[in-house]
Amino acid sequence: MSVLVTGGLGYIGAHIVVELSAHFEKIHIIDDLSNANLSVLENLRKLVPEEKLIFHQGDIRNPEFLENVFGESIDSVVHLAAKKAVGESMSNPLLYYDVNVAGTLNLIKAMRNHRVKKLIFSSTACVYKEKTLPHTEDDTLEPENVYGQTKLISETMIGDYAKSDSEFQAIILRYFNAVGAHPSGLIGEDPRGIPNNLLPYIQRVALGSLPQLNIFGDDYNTPDGTAIRDYIHVVDLAHGHISALLNLTPGVKIYNLGTGKGSSVKEVVEAYEKAINREINKRVAERRPGDVDVLLADPSKANRELNWRSEKTLSDICEDDWRFARNSKIVI
Numbered sequence: 001m002s003v004l005v006t007g008g009l010g011y012i013g014a015h016i017v018v019e020l021s022a023h024f025e026k027i028h029i030i031d032d033l034s035n036a037n038l039s040v041l042e043n044l045r046k047l048v049p050e051e052k053l054i055f056h057q058g059d060i061r062n063p064e065f066l067e068n069v070f071g072e073s074i075d076s077v078v079h080l081a082a083k084k085a086v087g088e089s090m091s092n093p094l095l096y097y098d099v100n101v102a103g104t105l106n107l108i109k110a111m112r113n114h115r116v117k118k119l120i121f122s123s124t125a126c127v128y129k130e131k132t133l134p135h136t137e138d139d140t141l142e143p144e145n146v147y148g149q150t151k152l153i154s155e156t157m158i159g160d161y162a163k164s165d166s167e168f169q170a171i172i173l174r175y176f177n178a179v180g181a182h183p184s185g186l187i188g189e190d191p192r193g194i195p196n197n198l199l200p201y202i203q204r205v206a207l208g209s210l211p212q213l214n215i216f217g218d219d220y221n222t223p224d225g226t227a228i229r230d231y232i233h234v235v236d237l238a239h240g241h242i243s244a245l246l247n248l249t250p251g252v253k254i255y256n257l258g259t260g261k262g263s264s265v266k267e268v269v270e271a272y273e274k275a276i277n278r279e280i281n282k283r284v285a286e287r288r289p290g291d292v293d294v295l296l297a298d299p300s301k302a303n304r305e306l307n308w309r310s311e312k313t314l315s316d317i318c319e320d321d322w323r324f325a326r327n328s329k330i331v332i
């Protein structure tokens with residue numbers, strides 16, 4: 001059996017590739033290297049038997065490229081390739097519609113042409129209308145940014161396509177905050193330039209390549225005043241994809257992948273300080289525009305129907321992240 005992972009050299013995709021290797025004979029990876037590099041492939045080859053990995057460098061917006069890849073025998077697709085920066089999606093919306101919507105459309109056309117019937121799609125908590133209680137999958141959908149909008153349009157497209165083909169089987173996974181790294185220290189998140197996200201920023205401060213962490217606001221409506229998120233270890237997230245592949249049935253199902261447990265910015269900083277056994281240089285700064293008080297998953301549907309639950313703790317997240325940081329000698 002063979003599986004195609006689009007965006008398979010990216011942060012989450014690479015972790016999924018490792019877990020897939022226990023279940024599939026061949027893993028085809030598509031990546032255009034727009035947000036990844038070939039060193040990830042080298043490290044994957046240390047974790048996955050070499051004969052299982054087939055890398056196709058190219059862009060999902062290119063139908064001819066996809067035709068070539070689908071010329072190989074492919075049974076199922078895990079589709080992650082996308083642009084994911086919320087701020088950039090507001091300043092360059094057409095890029096997001098192009099890669100996330102048109103790219104997904106091309107991929108589904110190629111799947112239709114080659115009668116590939118199984119799809120796992122990466123969506124996001126950004127599709128939900130803001131609320132402080134944990135989100136269930138049937139909550140109101142009202143993305144506040146272009147990124148979330150492009151994911152919601154893709155979800156709708158997948159749903160409409162499934163109605164036209166009774167054999168089509170899809171699971172949409174809405175991820176909350178993906179963090180941490182592979183316990184081997186070989187793969188993890190390595191954003192280009194100055195990181196936007198909390199964990200990579202803390203990591204750079206811990207490494208000494210950035211001087212100070214800015215805690216964006218301590219006047220949120222939360223117990224310690226800093227914003228609360230649902231941080232899920234990337235390996236737990238990867239396991240969720242295996243459970244999804246094993247539970248595909250005709251039609252489309254949607255699941256949250258989160259822990260259901262919130263951590264504040266201060267709690268994350270404290271956990272990281274514990275993992276590295278020293279303090280991190282930090283200060284409280286202005287709120288970041290667009291941030292909400294609380295964003296939490298209700299993962300009970302995935303727990304129940306996919307027989308999946310997150311297992312790793314916030315300290316596992318920080319320890320694994322730090323191991324990857326030291327191992328990969330990250331620099332900005």
Ligand SMILES: NC(=O)c1ccc[n+]([C@@H]2O[C@H](COP(=O)([O-])OP(=O)(O)OC[C@H]3O[C@@H](n4cnc5c(N)ncnc54)[C@H](O)[C@@H]3O)[C@@H](O)[C@H]2O)c1
Nearest residue numbers: 007010011012032034035036059060080081082124175178
């Ligand atoms: N990181 C998170 O917290 C998070 C949360 C919710 C959803 N997601 C979704 O999960 C998926 C993976 O996210 P990630 O954090 O691993 O991001 P990432 O940027 O590390 O991975 C995406 C990969 O896709 C590749 N890619 C981008 N455009 C492409 C194109 N046109 N053709 C081929 N390859 C292309 C990039 O080079 C990259 O390797 C995305 O769909 C993202 O929207 C991520």
Ligand SMILES: O=c1ccn([C@@H]2O[C@H](COP(=O)(O)OP(=O)(O)O[C@H]3O[C@H](CO)[C@@H](O)[C@H](O)[C@H]3O)[C@@H](O)[C@H]2O)c(=O)[nH]1
Nearest residue numbers: 124125126176177196197198201214215216227265288291
């Ligand atoms: O330097 C920093 C960076 C972040 N934060 C705070 O840390 C929290 C988490 O921020 P961040 O790591 O940027 O994640 P989110 O803004 O919650 O968004 C992430 O998680 C979403 C899913 O929940 C995904 O859809 C997004 O793509 C992904 O960036 C927020 O309260 C931020 O204000 C800081 O205080 N200082």
